Amino acid sequence: MLTELSIKNFAIIDSLQVSFESGLTVLTGETGAGKSIIIDAIGLLIGGRGSSEFVRFGKERAELEGLFTIHKGHYIHDVAEEYGIEITDDMVILRRDISANGKSVCRVNGKMVTISALKQVGSMLIDVHGQHENQMLMNDENHILLLDQYGSNNVSTELSSYRHIYSDYKNINEKLKQLTHDDQQMAQRVDLLQFQINEIEKANLMPNEDEQLMEEKQKLLNFEKLHTALQVSYDALTSDGQGLDAIGIAMRHLEDVSQMDEKLKDFSEIVSSAFYQIQETTYSIRDYYDTLEYDESRLNEIEARLNEIYVLKRKYGKDVQEILQYCDSIKEELDTLTNHEEHLIQLQKELSTVTNKLFASGKKLSKLRQQVADQLKNAIMKELKDLHMDKAIIEIAFDNNESQTVESVHFAKNGIDKIEFLISTNPGEPVKPLAKVASGGEISRIMLALKTIFSQHQGLTSIIFDEVDTGVSGRVAQAIAEKISKLSSGSQVLCITHLPQVAAMSDTHLYISKHEKEDRTYTKITSLNEEEKIKEIGRMISGVEVTQLTKEHARELLQLANKLKASS
Structure with a gap:
C-alpha cells in the first residue's frame, strides 16, 4: 500500500507530505483546491507522461516521492531483480524529478531507472482509475484486452503461442513482399550486393587479422625499446659475479647447511626454485631477442593492410569478424534474389504451413475466450446487480463463427477475434454497443464492477478512484459507496469523491483546501476528526450553508456506514 507521499513544486502545490492508511481513504474539498492534482502527481510517480507544465511557476523542478509497503510474496520482487533493484524490509520507494525543461529523472529504491521501468514497477503497486478510463471502456478495441486480463490464467499460454506463430507469419509475409518488388529495384539490389561481396572477398580477410596486424605493428614501432630492454636484462642475468651467478652461489651455500635447521631448508628450497625459474626465463629472453628483426618494408605493408581493413570496417562492420558475417548474410540475400522463383515457391509453402498453424491456434484461443467470456459476463452482471442495475443484460459478442475458413479470417496480433461488450439496460430492449446505450452514471458503475472483479486477479496494493461516481445519486450513490x-477490504483504496455517501464509508477522510499568500496559491491537506467529518459531509449534502439539519443528516449517514462496515 501507499504509506507516504511527498510532493514539491508541483502545479499549485508548493510542498505537501501526507501519510495514508489502509482501508478506504476519501479526499474531498472545494473545486480547484488540488484534489485531482494529487492524483496527477501519483500518476506521474508511477510512470505517467510528464511535462514541464507540471513544474510550479518559478521553480527549477518538481519532486515526487512515494513509499509503498508490500508483502513478501508480491511478484514485484521478480521485476525488481530483473532491473537490479534491491528491496529490503518489504518497502519500495519511487521517486521522480521533473525539471523545468521537461526532462525526468526516475528512481526505484535509489537506483536510477528509465520511465518504462518505473511504469512497469508502478503498475504493480497502484492502479489509478479516472474518468478517462470510462472512455477506454467506450472503445471496443479495448474490450479484447479486458477479457484477456480477466482470463489470464486460461488465455495467456495460448495467446503467447499464437503470437509466436504470428511473428513467423509476419516475417514470411515481409520476405514475400521483398521478393515481389519490381524488377528494376531487384536488379539494383542484386548489383549492390554483388559489388559488396566482391569488395569483401577481394580483400581475402582472415579472422582476427586486424588484431594480429596491430600487435605486429606495435612490435615494429617499439623495436628499439624492446631490443635495448631485452639486451640489458639478459646481460644483467648472465654477467659474471651478478644475476644468476650470485643466486647460484647463495643456492649452493644454503644447500650445504639446509639439513641443520628446518627454516634453512625452506630458504634453500625458495632460492633453488628462484634460480631455476630465472635460468629458464633467461634462455627465453635470449631466444626472443634472437627473433627480433626490424623490417621497415614489413611495417609499410602492415600499414597498407590495416588501412584497407579500416575502409571495409567503415562500410560493413566494427571488426573483421563482423565484416565476414555481413558478407555471409548478403550472400544469402543475393542467392534469394537471383533464384527468385525457387525462393518464392518455398516461401509460399512455408506461409501456407504457418497460416494453417496460426488458424488452428487462433481457433483454440477463441474457444478459450468464449469460455472466459461467459464467466466474465456472469461476474459483471452479479456486480451490477449490487449497483442497482439488476435489469441490465451484458453480452460479450465475438465477430467470428464456426464456418470461418483459413482464407476468410483476419489475423491480428491478439488473435482472430473482434470482441465487443454489448448491454441492454432496460427490459425488452435488445443489447447494443456500450457507447450507444449506457449513460455516464451507468458507465461509471460498469467500470466499478470491472475494477471490483479485476482487483481480485491483479495483486495490486492500492487502487485510486478519481471522481468515478460522477452522474449518480440517491440509492445508486449508496450502492457505489458500499461497493x-x-x-477496500482487500486493497487500499484512495477515492476523490463528491458523494456524501462515499465519504461516510471512509476509514480516513482527508480534506484538501487552498489559500493565498503573497499572491501565490498553496494547497493544504488535513485529516478530519469525527466532528470535522460530520461538518464536511454536511457541506457535501447542502452545498454551501451547513445547517443543523444537514449535520444531523450527515451524522445519520455516518451511523449507517458504520453499521454496514460492521456487518460486512
Whole structure:
C-alpha cells in the first residue's frame, strides 16, 4: 500500500507530505483546491507522461516521492531483480524529478531507472482509475484486452503461442513482399550486393587479422625499446659475479647447511626454485631477442593492410569478424534474389504451413475466450446487480463463427477475434454497443464492477478512484459507496469523491483546501476528526450553508456506514 507521499513544486502545490492508511481513504474539498492534482502527481510517480507544465511557476523542478509497503510474496520482487533493484524490509520507494525543461529523472529504491521501468514497477503497486478510463471502456478495441486480463490464467499460454506463430507469419509475409518488388529495384539490389561481396572477398580477410596486424605493428614501432630492454636484462642475468651467478652461489651455500635447521631448508628450497625459474626465463629472453628483426618494408605493408581493413570496417562492420558475417548474410540475400522463383515457391509453402498453424491456434484461443467470456459476463452482471442495475443484460459478442475458413479470417496480433461488450439496460430492449446505450452514471458503475472483479486477479496494493461516481445519486450513490468500501477490504483504496455517501464509508477522510499568500496559491491537506467529518459531509449534502439539519443528516449517514462496515 501507499504509506507516504511527498510532493514539491508541483502545479499549485508548493510542498505537501501526507501519510495514508489502509482501508478506504476519501479526499474531498472545494473545486480547484488540488484534489485531482494529487492524483496527477501519483500518476506521474508511477510512470505517467510528464511535462514541464507540471513544474510550479518559478521553480527549477518538481519532486515526487512515494513509499509503498508490500508483502513478501508480491511478484514485484521478480521485476525488481530483473532491473537490479534491491528491496529490503518489504518497502519500495519511487521517486521522480521533473525539471523545468521537461526532462525526468526516475528512481526505484535509489537506483536510477528509465520511465518504462518505473511504469512497469508502478503498475504493480497502484492502479489509478479516472474518468478517462470510462472512455477506454467506450472503445471496443479495448474490450479484447479486458477479457484477456480477466482470463489470464486460461488465455495467456495460448495467446503467447499464437503470437509466436504470428511473428513467423509476419516475417514470411515481409520476405514475400521483398521478393515481389519490381524488377528494376531487384536488379539494383542484386548489383549492390554483388559489388559488396566482391569488395569483401577481394580483400581475402582472415579472422582476427586486424588484431594480429596491430600487435605486429606495435612490435615494429617499439623495436628499439624492446631490443635495448631485452639486451640489458639478459646481460644483467648472465654477467659474471651478478644475476644468476650470485643466486647460484647463495643456492649452493644454503644447500650445504639446509639439513641443520628446518627454516634453512625452506630458504634453500625458495632460492633453488628462484634460480631455476630465472635460468629458464633467461634462455627465453635470449631466444626472443634472437627473433627480433626490424623490417621497415614489413611495417609499410602492415600499414597498407590495416588501412584497407579500416575502409571495409567503415562500410560493413566494427571488426573483421563482423565484416565476414555481413558478407555471409548478403550472400544469402543475393542467392534469394537471383533464384527468385525457387525462393518464392518455398516461401509460399512455408506461409501456407504457418497460416494453417496460426488458424488452428487462433481457433483454440477463441474457444478459450468464449469460455472466459461467459464467466466474465456472469461476474459483471452479479456486480451490477449490487449497483442497482439488476435489469441490465451484458453480452460479450465475438465477430467470428464456426464456418470461418483459413482464407476468410483476419489475423491480428491478439488473435482472430473482434470482441465487443454489448448491454441492454432496460427490459425488452435488445443489447447494443456500450457507447450507444449506457449513460455516464451507468458507465461509471460498469467500470466499478470491472475494477471490483479485476482487483481480485491483479495483486495490486492500492487502487485510486478519481471522481468515478460522477452522474449518480440517491440509492445508486449508496450502492457505489458500499461497493468501494467492500473493495477496500482487500486493497487500499484512495477515492476523490463528491458523494456524501462515499465519504461516510471512509476509514480516513482527508480534506484538501487552498489559500493565498503573497499572491501565490498553496494547497493544504488535513485529516478530519469525527466532528470535522460530520461538518464536511454536511457541506457535501447542502452545498454551501451547513445547517443543523444537514449535520444531523450527515451524522445519520455516518451511523449507517458504520453499521454496514460492521456487518460486512
